[in-house]
Amino acid sequence: MPRVAYEDAALTVWRGKDALQFIDGLSTNKTIGMVKGEIRRTVFTSSKAKIIDLATVFHMGEFLAVITHKSQLEDLLNHITPRILDQDVAIVDVTSRNTFGVEYNCSNTKVGLFDTFDGETFGYVHENYTIIVASLDANREFPRELGEFNEWRIENKIPWNGYEISNKYHPLAAGLENLVHPKKGCYIGQEVLVRMASRGRQGKKLVQIENSAVAEKSVTTAGKEKSLAIVRDSNQ
Amino acid sequence: MDCGTCETTGPVQVMAPQVVDVNLTISVKAQEMLGDAFGDDRSMALLVGVLSGGCSGYMYDLQIVEETDQVCQEINIDGFRVLVPKASSHLLDGIEIDYVDRLMGGGFKINNPNAESSCGCGESFA
Numbered sequence: 418m419p420r421v422a423y424e425d426a427a428l429t430v431w432r433g434k435d436a437l438q439f440i441d442g443l444s445t446n447k448t449i450g451m452v453k454g455e456i457r458r459t460v461f462t463s464s465k466a467k468i469i470d471l472a473t474v475f476h477m478g479e480f481l482a483v484i485t486h487k488s489q490l491e492d493l494l495n496h497i498t499p500r501i502l503d504q505d506v507a508i509v510d511v512t513s514r515n516t517f518g519v520e521y522n523c524s525n526t527k528v529g530l531f532d533t534f535d536g537e538t539f540g541y542v543h544e545n546y547t548i549i550v551a552s553l554d555a556n557r558e559f560p561r562e563l564g565e566f567n568e569w570r571i572e573n574k575i576p577w578n579g580y581e582i583s584n585k586y587h588p589l590a591a592g593l594e595n596l597v598h599p600k601k602g603c604y605i606g607q608e609v610l611v612r613m614a615s616r617g618r619q620g621k622k623l624v625q626i627e628n629s630a631v632a633e634k635s636v637t638t639a640g641k642e643k644s645l646a647i648v649r650d651s652n653q
Numbered sequence: 654m655d656c657g658t659c660e661t662t663g664p665v666q667v668m669a670p671q672v673v674d675v676n677l678t679i680s681v682k683a684q685e686m687l688g689d690a691f692g693d694d695r696s697m698a699l700l701v702g703v704l705s706g707g708c709s710g711y712m713y714d715l716q717i718v719e720e721t722d723q724v725c726q727e728i729n730i731d732g733f734r735v736l737v738p739k740a741s742s743h744l745l746d747g748i749e750i751d752y753v754d755r756l757m758g759g760g761f762k763i764n765n766p767n768a769e770s771s772c773g774c775g776e777s778f779a
Contacts, residue, residue: 428656429665430656438706439705439706441706442704442705442706443705443706443710464709464710464770477656480656482656494665499670500705500706500711502670502703502705502740502741503723503724503738503739503740503741504704508664509664509665511655511656514655514656515654515655538654550654552654553655602706603706603707603708603712603777604707605707605708605709606708607708608708
């Protein structure tokens with residue numbers, strides 16, 4: 418399967434008995450009830466439901482390993498750390514100890530789980546792609562050329578950080594609706610997202626579109642013939 | 654994955670909020686309801702805390718406790734022991750604890766001058 422570097426990935430370790438509850442209370446997906454060996458993705462959102470960062474949570478047993486993004490890490494920490502108060506949550510940034518990649522165009526049967534072997538941890542976050550975290554000791558290098566990966570993303574309508582996943586959009590517009598849990602308790606931005614979902618009016622949505630058929634300003638990932646774009650939903 | 658289990662990596666710095674001397678008031682109606690809840694046993698305390706989460710980012714946490722692990726300020730208001738965790742004192746200074754007597758949405762309510770916004774149910778604020 419082809420691989421590509423996930424250069425913007427950041428890895429933090431979250432310890433403390435309140436860590437899962439803390440993430441659950443501030444993000445769109447349910448993380449309560451996760452057990453060792455599970456992986457789950459969730460989105461930290463602002464009070465206006467705009468994306469702060471997409472997080473991939475690995476339940477490691479004694480602690481949580483959370484992949485977010487270097488470009489968003491400062492904003493994310495500024496958002497969450499004042500809310501720790503006296504809860505039992507401690508966060509350590511271990512990004513520099515690891516390299517990150519993505520294996521794509523695969524057929525994962527273990528979505529929601531992860532495996533570790535040969536110095537690499539494979540997070541099966543999606544049916545068709547896997548996040549790989551390798552410790553520096555494993556000496557892994559991932560190709561940095563994103564062209565083919567982005568063409569694959571366009572073909573499969575996969576949103577990505579820095580393209581569709583940005584603080585300009587809310588999760589429903591960015592193609593992350595599967596990470597917005599419909600029945601979980603309150604979190605920041607929930608009222609906005611629930612209102613949009615219940616009224617069937619999410620404003621914008623992620624589409625795959627022929628290059629000739631879309632205004633350039635709406636394009637989030639430009640491909641050779643097709644692109645991904647976030648456009649106003651014409652059905653609304 | 655190297656998660657830094659050798660503990661050589663320092664924790665992300667968390668800005669410790671400033672601890673303030675909390676002033677809070679309890680309305681007459683809320684005192685009546687607390688009196689019913691406490692009975693004659695005034696060794697118990699009302700813990701007024703804040704948790705992260707909720708629609709607006711912070712949620713109030715009211716409990717009747719004997720004691721708590723949290724480092725708290727203890728205030729005596731008209732014979733009631735009130736505990737306020739120091740970590741959330743900056744969010745709770747100046748609040749009024751009220752009681753709203755109605756079938757839907759009734760119960761203890763907190764009026765907080767520090768809150769920029771609050772959610773519809775009144776349990777969460779920012």
